[in-house]
Amino acid sequence: MISVFGSLVGNEEIANAVSCMKNQWMGFGGNVIKFEQAFSKKFNIPHFAMVDSGSNALFMAVSLLDLPRGSEIIVPSFTWVSCAQAVLMAGHKPIFCDVDPITMNIRREDIEPFLKSSVKAIMVIHYAGLAVDLDPIAAFGLPVIEDAAHAVCSTYKGKPCGAITDVGIYSFDAIKNLTTGEGGGLVSRHAAWVERAKTLRYCGIGKSGFEAALADAKGESRWWEYNISEPFIKMLPTNIAAGIGLAQLDRIDALQAIRRDIWRYYQSEFGRMNWVTTPPEAKSGDKHSYFTYCIRVPRRDKLAHFLLEKEVYTTLRYHPLHMNPLYRQMDVRLPHCEALNEDALNIPLHPRLSSDDVNKIVDLIKEFGKINSL
Numbered sequence: 001m002i003s004v005f006g007s008l009v010g011n012e013e014i015a016n017a018v019s020c021m022k023n024q025w026m027g028f029g030g031n032v033i034k035f036e037q038a039f040s041k042k043f044n045i046p047h048f049a050m051v052d053s054g055s056n057a058l059f060m061a062v063s064l065l066d067l068p069r070g071s072e073i074i075v076p077s078f079t080w081v082s083c084a085q086a087v088l089m090a091g092h093k094p095i096f097c098d099v100d101p102i103t104m105n106i107r108r109e110d111i112e113p114f115l116k117s118s119v120k121a122i123m124v125i126h127y128a129g130l131a132v133d134l135d136p137i138a139a140f141g142l143p144v145i146e147d148a149a150h151a152v153c154s155t156y157k158g159k160p161c162g163a164i165t166d167v168g169i170y171s172f173d174a175i176k177n178l179t180t181g182e183g184g185g186l187v188s189r190h191a192a193w194v195e196r197a198k199t200l201r202y203c204g205i206g207k208s209g210f211e212a213a214l215a216d217a218k219g220e221s222r223w224w225e226y227n228i229s230e231p232f233i234k235m236l237p238t239n240i241a242a243g244i245g246l247a248q249l250d251r252i253d254a255l256q257a258i259r260r261d262i263w264r265y266y267q268s269e270f271g272r273m274n275w276v277t278t279p280p281e282a283k284s285g286d287k288h289s290y291f292t293y294c295i296r297v298p299r300r301d302k303l304a305h306f307l308l309e310k311e312v313y314t315t316l317r318y319h320p321l322h323m324n325p326l327y328r329q330m331d332v333r334l335p336h337c338e339a340l341n342e343d344a345l346n347i348p349l350h351p352r353l354s355s356d357d358v359n360k361i362v363d364l365i366k367e368f369g370k371i372n373s374l
């Protein structure tokens with residue numbers, strides 16, 4: 001079966017993970033600090049903290065805003081469940097809005113109808129790695145949380161997506177452009193917010209007793225009496241994950257080139273099939289990360305089943321959140337998200353695809369078009 005998403009790891013990732021076990025240091029440790037420094041340098045992000053998942057990074061990001069309990073946060077409905085769950089878990093209420101049917105990204109005009117005094121923040125998602133047009137959204141003057149789970153390597157007007165607004169997050173889960181197995185990152189333009197995040201991620205304690213002992217130059221402290229600055233859950237990343245991430249950072253440009261080449265091939269092939277709506281390119285001055293390739297087609301369900309029968313797994317990211325039974329009580333109509341739910345399909349795009357895989361996918365979709373007279 002050809003999978004729809006995927007990452008690629010090699011001997012360096014394996015060696016880094018194994019060396020953590022050989023050194024008997026698997027939990028939080030030096031690799032995390034090295035990964036944070038290397039990630040910051042590679043993407044030109046001054047303030048960055050690694051955590052154990054993108055979902056937890058989102059919860060941290062919402063928490064860092066220190067909003068009054070019960071605040072409303074606008075979230076595009078076309079996104080992953082963690083976005084709304086982070087809002088709920090932090091004691092607030094997600095207000096779902098529509099997205100642009102072409103870019104699948106949230107826009108200023110999607111937000112406007114939902115603005116009222118109880119709305120205290122906006123969450124945006126750089127869908128597939130295409131940058132959201134942030135400036136008009138920032139102009140509302142509310143704090144903006146940037147979900148850049150798809151957008152490691154993406155830029156907006158020359159700046160790294162995720163690191164542009166008040167607070168942003170990355171995901172390094174097993175299918176992302178840069179994987180650490182499971183993992184995430186939190187970034188902010190405010191240095192103090194990232195420092196706070198580094199304390200919060202360890203149950204609000206920050207330094208371990210061991211680190212405190214090593215830092216005890218005068219030899220007078222009781223390092224075992226930890227200082228809890230705020231109550232918080234544990235989100236520590238592991239030395240193993242960070243070791244994998246260090247090797248991924250070394251190969252990220254090569255991984256991106258593979259994704260870009262497949263994207264370009266799809267664009268040229270599907271661009272010739274007038275029944276297939278292809279995803280948009282990044283605007284000039286922006287950079288795409290090519291995380292996923294989402295087409296819009298008639299007879300979408302039939303195409304997905306046709307491909308599955310031929311061993312090609314596809315999916316839809318995302319089933320709009322406002323249509324989920326958990327949230328349905330909100331009774332809101334979001335026509336673009338609902339249309340995407342009917343005709344959008346993510347087809348395989350990742351660095352483990354061979355050229356035979358990619359040709360097979362294109363040929364099968366062509367064949368489907370012919371069989372169905374599209």
Ligand SMILES: Cc1ncc(COP(=O)(O)O)c(C=O)c1O
Pocket residue numbers: 053054055056058079080082083125147149150170171172173183184
């Ligand atoms: C848009 C978006 N946000 C957040 C996340 C959560 O990231 P993680 O899987 O690392 O928890 C994902 C994961 O797929 C995602 O796609």
